[in-house]
Amino acid sequence: MAGPYTPASAGLRMRPGSSSDPRRPIASALPLDNEHVHKIDQSHQRCAAFGLSRIERLDYSPLGRSDLGVVRERNQRLYAHAAPVMEMLYEQIVNSESMVLLCDATGTILHSIGDQDFLNRASKVALQPGVNWSEQAKGTNAVGTALIEESPTLVHADEHYMHANHFLTCSAAPILDPRGNILGVLDVSGDQRSYHQHTMGLVKMSARMIENHWLTDDYRNVMRLHFHSRVEFIGTLMEGILAVSQDGKLVGANRGALEQLGLSGAALRMHTISSLFGTTVAALVDRFRSPLATPLPVELSSGRQFHVYARFNWPVWHAASSGFAAEATASAAQAAGAEAGAAEAGGGGSSAGSSSGSAGGSTAAGAAPATGLASLSLGDTQFAALIDKIRRVLNRDIPILILGETGTGKELLARAIHQDSERARQPFVAVNCASIPETLIEAELFGYEEGAFTGARRKGAVGKIVQANGGTLFLDEIGDMPISLQAHLLRVLQERQVTPLGSAKSVSVDVTLVCATHRNLREMIEQKAFREDLYYRLNGLAVRLPPLRERSDLMALVERILDRESPERRLRLSPEVVRLFQGYHWPGNVRQLFNVLRTACVMASGESLITRDHLSDDFIDDARRVAQQRAASAEPVVAPVFVAPTGPAQQVAAVPMPPAAAPVEPVPPAASMPAPQMPAPVAARLPDEPAMSLEDIELRTIQQAVDAAGGNISVAAKRLGISRNTIYRKLRWRSDGR
Numbered sequence: 001m002a003g004p005y006t007p008a009s010a011g012l013r014m015r016p017g018s019s020s021d022p023r024r025p026i027a028s029a030l031p032l033d034n035e036h037v038h039k040i041d042q043s044h045q046r047c048a049a050f051g052l053s054r055i056e057r058l059d060y061s062p063l064g065r066s067d068l069g070v071v072r073e074r075n076q077r078l079y080a081h082a083a084p085v086m087e088m089l090y091e092q093i094v095n096s097e098s099m100v101l102l103c104d105a106t107g108t109i110l111h112s113i114g115d116q117d118f119l120n121r122a123s124k125v126a127l128q129p130g131v132n133w134s135e136q137a138k139g140t141n142a143v144g145t146a147l148i149e150e151s152p153t154l155v156h157a158d159e160h161y162m163h164a165n166h167f168l169t170c171s172a173a174p175i176l177d178p179r180g181n182i183l184g185v186l187d188v189s190g191d192q193r194s195y196h197q198h199t200m201g202l203v204k205m206s207a208r209m210i211e212n213h214w215l216t217d218d219y220r221n222v223m224r225l226h227f228h229s230r231v232e233f234i235g236t237l238m239e240g241i242l243a244v245s246q247d248g249k250l251v252g253a254n255r256g257a258l259e260q261l262g263l264s265g266a267a268l269r270m271h272t273i274s275s276l277f278g279t280t281v282a283a284l285v286d287r288f289r290s291p292l293a294t295p296l297p298v299e300l301s302s303g304r305q306f307h308v309y310a311r312f313n314w315p316v317w318h319a320a321s322s323g324f325a326a327e328a329t330a331s332a333a334q335a336a337g338a339e340a341g342a343a344e345a346g347g348g349g350s351s352a353g354s355s356s357g358s359a360g361g362s363t364a365a366g367a368a369p370a371t372g373l374a375s376l377s378l379g380d381t382q383f384a385a386l387i388d389k390i391r392r393v394l395n396r397d398i399p400i401l402i403l404g405e406t407g408t409g410k411e412l413l414a415r416a417i418h419q420d421s422e423r424a425r426q427p428f429v430a431v432n433c434a435s436i437p438e439t440l441i442e443a444e445l446f447g448y449e450e451g452a453f454t455g456a457r458r459k460g461a462v463g464k465i466v467q468a469n470g471g472t473l474f475l476d477e478i479g480d481m482p483i484s485l486q487a488h489l490l491r492v493l494q495e496r497q498v499t500p501l502g503s504a505k506s507v508s509v510d511v512t513l514v515c516a517t518h519r520n521l522r523e524m525i526e527q528k529a530f531r532e533d534l535y536y537r538l539n540g541l542a543v544r545l546p547p548l549r550e551r552s553d554l555m556a557l558v559e560r561i562l563d564r565e566s567p568e569r570r571l572r573l574s575p576e577v578v579r580l581f582q583g584y585h586w587p588g589n590v591r592q593l594f595n596v597l598r599t600a601c602v603m604a605s606g607e608s609l610i611t612r613d614h615l616s617d618d619f620i621d622d623a624r625r626v627a628q629q630r631a632a633s634a635e636p637v638v639a640p641v642f643v644a645p646t647g648p649a650q651q652v653a654a655v656p657m658p659p660a661a662a663p664v665e666p667v668p669p670a671a672s673m674p675a676p677q678m679p680a681p682v683a684a685r686l687p688d689e690p691a692m693s694l695e696d697i698e699l700r701t702i703q704q705a706v707d708a709a710g711g712n713i714s715v716a717a718k719r720l721g722i723s724r725n726t727i728y729r730k731l732r733w734r735s736d737g738r
């Protein structure tokens with residue numbers, strides 16, 4: 001087994017390139033501090049304890065395309081925030097034999113951008129999407145070690161545990177959500193000879209940018225305080241950002257805020273705006289409703305001084321500011337929902353209330369934007385019945401089990417349940433039992449004391465169950481919970497006591513439980529893969545989310561998603577796309593619909609109609625295949641009972657729709673379908689039409705923008721909202737024939 005890492009000459013102020021052999025991969029040539037050396041040493045010891053070999057293994061087990069697709073879908077919000085930052089970061093390191101990587105919270109690489117030659121080299125050591133780079137899988141490496149240490153980590157050349165990776169230099173920084181949970185890791189990896197000491201700084205700044213975007217998105221309907229001890233730092237990456245609910249509680253913070261205040265996330269949540277800064281929400285609203293307001297000087301009880309600038313959604317807050325005594329307003333519930341990351345829901349983040357112009361303190365509950373469970377019900381009767389059932393058991397300490405295919409919105413429903421419950425102001429903690437390696441799930445759930453097991457983070461950790469205390473614990477993919485842990489979970493749920501690994505002390509917990517799975521738990525019980533007693537403990541009320549192909553509110557969902565993705569313009573679907581959507585079987589359910597529409601919104605930039613040209617090649621291929629199969633088997637399109645969108649349906653589809661109050665009738669088979677009532681089956685048109693790849697569509701969009709701008713790349717870049725370098729790179733690739 002390998003001995004500990006001891007760089008013989010740490011402190012030698014020498015760059016690798018200046019060594020007599022420039023290809024010699026020596027970490028000891030860098031000016032490394034003791035903390036760094038200790039970190040690598042600890043990591044090597046962990047790898048040795050894992051029994052990892054330093055010799056390259058051939059089997060890297062990358063995820064298959066569809067599994068990678070699922071992991072990417074799960075992390076789509078992270079990617080949406082990270083993608084522009086990755087582009088920007090890449091522009092800083094382009095042509096330096098490097099790549100930018102985004103990994104999820106388990107270390108699986110989701111996306112990469114890089115110099116093509118280097119991407120090829122990297123793929124030889126499986127540094128590519130779909131491969132897991134946790135320490136357990138790949139030994140000491142920046143991504144895996146940053147995840148364990150929960151801090152930015154450089155791993156250079158022979159600091160990598162495995163010999164095959166010695167040609168790399170990697171700088172990685174974890175990306176945290178406003179509650180301090182790890183969302184993923186951003187990494188720059190390159191040839192060790194191209195090491196540059198500024199790379200780590202760039203990666204850290206970029207991770208901070210992603211975190212700040214995430215926070216702003218989560219709390220877009222909540223007051224945000226931007227502060228710094230130096231007024232000129234407000235608005236920069238160094239600023240602290242705090243999210244404040246209407247009753248003055250501090251519900252979220254960025255890394256800059258915690259660092260400046262010297263508080264942990266948990267300690268911060270014990271404060272209110274008055275106990276921390278000695279001011280009130282009402283005073284801040286009064287001061288900052290003027291766009292000309294200057295930052296407010298405040299002093300902490302410790303004597304430290306800061307300058308604070310408040311941002312908030314003015315009409316909503318104005319309405320609320322005249323009645324702060326009424327704390328439990330819809331917006332306060334929204335704040336709590338946002339704390340739980342509910343912004344992803346779309347409904348919760350709606351700004352409809354703010355555009356209603358109802359100033360003057362008269363915003364009644366009825367006028368507030370729909371949030372929580374109400375926001376999910378769009379007219380489908382199955383769905384409405386399900387929501388009704390859930391409402392009846394809300395706040396009754398009855399665990400809810402959500403069943404449904406992947407992408408049907410199980411997590412969204414769980415968040416809405418929390419948001420509508422009396423616990424809305426308390427934490428919502430989600431644990432995905434399928435995405436945490438089996439060896440770590442116990443520690444993740446129950447927590448552990450310092451040094452409880454090999455591979456533990458240095459300082460021990462509070463488990464997710466304790467984190468959820470007072471609030472809601474959402475166990476997603478509960479069917480993937482290892483059987484060996486199910487008894488432990490059952491005990492905790494029954495006794496309401498958690499004992500962290502390696503500890504003798506139990507902690508009392510009070511959580512409402514919501515679980516979800518796409519698996520058939522009853523079958524699993526028969527196969528002895530799931531404990532029957534646990535099943536009954538989790539299943540106070542089981543509800544099955546219908547797959548999208550069974551839902552009658554497809555068009556209402558489309559409208560909801562288009563409104564959210566493209567709030568500035570009223571996008572509609574062309575009749576052909578409506579037909580295509582209604583004839584499709586949507587195996588990826590709402591998630592797939594969401595992604596198809598999101599891409600279409602980008603592709604239809606500047607246009608008001610989404611046509612077939614704005615859809616991805618892959619989707620059209622699949623739709624064509626389904627249509628052909630149906631045509632061959634003369635199978636009718638099994639469309640659900642039609643329900644018009646709750647809003648103005650004509651904004652979504654260009655084809656006429658029955659009025660909302662029309663009697664609900666089953667849709668006839670495609671062949672006999674009257675054209676104005678329901679679109680014709682998709683088979684009639686699609687097979688003849690040439691398909692374009694997503695890349696082609698993207699290139700064509702860029703080329704059109706450049707042409708429209710008379711060849712002026714800067715103007716085209718501005719119109720498309722992308723950088724000039726991106727345009728040059730994409731067009732260059734095309735001309736290179738790549």
Ligand SMILES: Nc1ncnc2c1ncn2[C@@H]1O[C@H](COP(=O)(O)OP(=O)(O)OP(=O)(O)O)[C@@H](O)[C@H]1O
Pocket residue numbers: 076344345346376404405406407408409410411412413476518557560561590591592594
């Ligand atoms: N009612 C809805 N309105 C808007 N978007 C929705 C809705 N339901 C689901 N989505 C979108 O679909 C995606 C998948 O939702 P969610 O993660 O809740 O599904 P899931 O059933 O938990 O999936 P999985 O089983 O794969 O974990 C989300 O990103 C969300 O944006």
